Amino acid sequence: MTHPLTLITFIPLIGMVLILICPKGQEKFIRWIAVLFTLPQLLIAGWLYANFNTSTTSVQFAEHYAWIPAYHIFYFLGVDGISISMVLLTAIICFISVFASFTIERGERGYYALLLLLDTGMMGVFVALDFFLFYVFWEVMLLPMYFLIGVWGGPRREYAAIKFFLYTLLGSVLILLAMLGLYYYGATPTFDMVELAANASHYSMTFQRVAWIALFIGFAIKIPAFPFHTWLPDAHVEAPTAISVILAGVLLKMGTYGILRINFSILPAASHEFAFWLLGVVGTINIVYGALCAMAQTDYKKLIAYSSVSHMGYVMLGMAALTEAGINGAVLQMFNHGTITAMLFLLVGVIYDRAHHREIAGFGGLASQMPMYAALTGFAFFAAMGLPGLSAFISEVLVLIGAWRRYPMMTILGAGTAILTAGYMLWTFQRIYLGPLNEKYKGLADLTPREFFMLVPLAIIVLILGVYPHAILGLLGASLNHVNQAVLMAHAPAAAILP
């Protein structure tokens, strides 16, 4: 296959065009167009997985064309161990979220068009290796997200969308400034991230610090890291199910991916310096604070949103560790959180579609009415709790192994939070699914085939990665260890050149 990365990125865009020109009165085909143009993405992702060379640290499937050559801007796509797992995740989540969108009933044309545009933007972020191109995709992704929440969302959708927009706008501006700084103060003016990484020692320490902080805030908003996380619960509560799935499954990973791809690779010395406070301490706050806040929620979806805050904290802690185990665990956790949390939001959607509310206290005893639904929810909950044998355990334990020697206190807090997680997860499970059946919900139907089809593949992935995590870990090792070594070696401040 030639140009697999261009294909995987832009095929959804063709679908978007087709949807927009789809004749009036034929709206029922729109959703199937969306299916038809996300399926090849999944197939190409599978092809990439099968053909990925796990032993090299260099960029693979690269496509390098001049775009605006006068200003050293290239159309440069490629994947390595940092991004391959995210490409896989994006393809899986996008395909499933198209099916999750079948419940959307108004403005289908606009909805699916924006969904596919969002898909292209997200995929582009993970495959772009030219910073300028990366930034373009980053912005492309924000626009549809804003509308998908703001138009197809719940009652407070406008507040949530504007909050999301303001936060991310702040982040985008900071990333833009850092990008221009890297360009102007670089050894040679370039946006090529591979080249920028190769000349990492060129930047002065002061510049590195300033650029690092700007980029970090930009990405931290996406993760979301404390205290930039408050847009997330609102966005999730208002967003339609499919959008929540994408938001938690893919979008949040862009924050940590950006830190690895840009902060770690291009600014290793500053990464080394800030790892303790801005990744370790903040990550630990995320873990503990997210879990405690989740415990306090009364809205099912908000609770899951806060659990995301907690689980993304492990990614940060793993990166902060600056050890092979830690960084591998971090990226594996990104993948695992993507699949598990996608399941969780789909499951919330199942009950919201039937009962039209999400008040935890308003349910009870659903397990007797919807046994298959309750069983899959239980599976997803235990996966989220890090039950050994399921995928999240592997990534969390790698993070803890990685972090232990450098940050014993944070590791203790990280390991101890597993108790809180079990506490709020099981408490929620009990209030919704166990106990006597709430008479109001006597007639609820169990999972439909469509819902079943969305959930089971994710469950299978979670199970397989619990017993054979090497399926993903094997892809990551070479590149991640390379990045990690670069950061570890870079602790001596570079010679001051500019400014």
Added chain:
Amino acid sequence: MTAQFPALALILLFPAIGVVFNIFVGPRAGRNAVNVAGTGVIFAAFAVGLWAFARLLAMPAGAALEVTLWPWIIADQFHTAIALRFDALSAVMTLVVSGVGAVIHLYSIGYMAHDEDYARYFAYMNLFALSMLVLVLADNLLLMFVGWEGVGLCSYLLIAFWYGNAQFAYNGRKAFVVNRVGDAGFILGILTMLSALAAHGVWTLNFAGLQAHAAMLAPVATMAGLLLLLGATGKSAQIPLYVWLPDAMVGPTPVSALIHAATMVTAGVYMIARLHFLYALTPDAMHVVAVIGGVTAFFAATVALVQSDIKRVLAYSTISQLGYMFMGVGAGAFAAGIFHLMTHAFFKGLLFLCAGSIIHALKGEQDMNRMGALWRRMPITYATMLAATLAICAVPGFSGYFSKDLILERTFEAGDEGLWLLGVITAGLTALYMFRLLFLTFHGTSRVAPDKHVHESPPVMTVPLIILGLLSVAGGWVELPPGWLWGGAFSRFLMPVLCRSRSQAAHGAAGGALGVVAMLATLTGFLLAYILYIQSPALPGRIAARASALYHLLVRKYYVDELYNLIFGRFLFWGSTNVLSRGVDSGLIDGIVDGAGLGVEAAGEVTRRSATGNVQVYAFVYLAGAVGIAAYYVYLVMVR
């Protein structure tokens, strides 16, 4: 010496097949198919276990069978595999788990005969057997932890089996969360050991590797030992994490027998014995193990004295007996601890099954105040329960005698006279609460509600009782006093695997005299029970009235549940709701964000008038913005 033995995987494969069958096929295949498959797979696993055991016996002492299934977690230097190891210690555990497990599965057929959810029940039971066998066969600590939390999961699922009852669901959750506290300790213990080894460039977690590099563990041995002990106190229901076990009794009674008496709760003892080389490095941690065991044994026995629910008495009795095992391993007598683990699996499993037989006959009645004089109507249950009671009270010749005696003797020899005395007093209390239970249920006058037609259980339930009854009597004979027939065969079998660090020589000269003291304590307990519950049954009520403060302290289990709930439940919930969620999140952070938003809004009051709420207008504005940004890029490019 080790040999490859791929058939070990079958021990796990059979229960795994059972799980899959019972989940996906069971509900449609019908009750008989589930009964046969769910029980058959455990018997099959037991048969493979016997096969492996025979292979092991044919090999020289200290040998092990192994199989590596597939690589598991690989991150740079850190490698772990899904690999199994079958040495003398795993052999004992595998046979106990699958053997007692098979018998209890068989019993379940009868016990669950009227329950519609039989397929789910056997799926959970098979999953438990699978997890427990992973726990005992794992060749490394991390895989052991998979089994360790897996059994916790099954415990949760089975305690809350009748989930329609909110209280049952709560009790299941409590068990899992309390165990999670211990599990955090377990994980941190693993990390401590791994990092001590990694400092020397050794990245291993398998038991053979850990033992080979034990010297590197010396600096962290006490810390790792105590962290792992926290894990053990969770799973094995010792102070301070024992609170979940009494509440776990709301699950089906065969579950209580298998999980909460015979197997899962002994995992902590097994783990400490498995890591004997670590504990051998740290007398301090060993002493803590022994003290926790001794104090728990005594404490739980006092609570057992006054409970009126038959399963609760047995639950506290289990906690108390597990305390003996901790005393044993804490004194360095690992083989003695494992020996008591085995005999306890027989007689305590049997006690629960007998209780189940009674509860089944009385249609769910668990209050001993509504029993009495059952022995005529349930002769097999009575006879087997008597055997089990004599075994737990360590009457000479019965299985518990050999194991409990050995633990007390080793504790004395290790120089812990205080703990020995506590153990002896506890032995007296054991006889008191056990005979109280026996007298209240089977003797005296009948207090059974008149509408209940008490009958002996069907053979599918009584055959397991008889099998375990025989084992409760004879199970201890594998370890006879030295010089008698085959002598201490059990210790000799385990010794090459367990510990060479402390002399496990012949029973000391003091052995006989110590044994007599313990026997006197038991006799006293029996006589007290006879006086209180046969001769003058009105007396206990009067004593309770006279010492009502003490009585209520015991009945309310020293108010530990209430204390934990206040500190860990209410306080945390109040704090996270009011301080974090409402205060910091909604108040502080969102206050700032919304404030900033309002500022922008106020500044943009003019443009606001054009905000009609119309999506197309927004889209247009956004497009204009996007064009603006693009123009800005073009401008940048031009300027350069």
